[in-house]
Amino acid sequence: MDLVFALDDSSSITVINWNTLLGFVCNNYIQYLNISSTTIRVGMILYDTNARIIFRLTQYNTRSTLTAACNAMTFTGGSTNLLDALTMALTLFQDSPRTQCQKVVVIITDGRSNDPVASTIQGNVVKSAGVKILGVAVVPTTDSAGFKELQQVATSPDEVQQLWVPDFNSLATKLNLLLQYSCLASPVPGKPIIILL
Numbered sequence: 458m459d460l461v462f463a464l465d466d467s468s469s470i471t472v473i474n475w476n477t478l479l480g481f482v483c484n485n486y487i488q489y490l491n492i493s494s495t496t497i498r499v500g501m502i503l504y505d506t507n508a509r510i511i512f513r514l515t516q517y518n519t520r521s522t523l524t525a526a527c528n529a530m531t532f533t534g535g536s537t538n539l540l541d542a543l544t545m546a547l548t549l550f551q552d553s554p555r556t557q558c559q560k561v562v563v564i565i566t567d568g569r570s571n572d573p574v575a576s577t578i579q580g581n582v583v584k585s586a587g588v589k590i591l592g593v594a595v596v597p598t599t600d601s602a603g604f605k606e607l608q609q610v611a612t613s614p615d616e617v618q619q620l621w622v623p624d625f626n627s628l629a630t631k632l633n634l635l636l637q638y639s640c641l642a643s644p645v646p647g648k649p650i651i652i653l654l
């Protein structure tokens with residue numbers, strides 16, 4: 458599987474929440490992935506006013522080097538350019554193609570993007586290329602514009618509903634579901650997936 462994270466690091470996230478998000482992705486989620494050049498490859502995009510590739514799918518082939526690179530990421534702040542993040546995610550898959558390989562983008566965001574219409578259109582382009590988009594909305598309620606936008610961008614609106622959390626401290630409660638939706642057959646051998654209640 459090829460997995461690309463698209464993490465929102467816009468100003469609304471705040472440094473405290475950014476550290477919680479980083480801890481969840483780097484020190485929880487990634488620890489359950491069987492990282493190697495032949496099993497699960499991981500790429501990372503951060504997006505605020507601009508999106509930027511932090512590392513490519515072929516850059517880190519062990520969990521330890523990937524975790525270190527992930528934990529070294531810093532908070533930037535700015536607006537929320539999901540459109541560019543989706544465009545870059547597709548580029549990462551195209552730059553390092555693998556045949557018969559599941560491709561997944563995991564978006565974690567706390568709200569509406571700069572351009573919801575263009576982001577939704579680009580989400581459709583990414584999905585039409587055979588990429589599954591998972592969205593984790595960290596918003597107070599499911600009535601928010603950001604939640605509704607993410608449902609349109611993601612492959613499954615129902616999964617967005619199930620992955621929704623009201624705050625960053627609640628992300629860990631969705632680890633099991635996120636692993637299930639992103640990589641059913643690819644967890645670390647011998648490492649059980651925890652069921653968080």
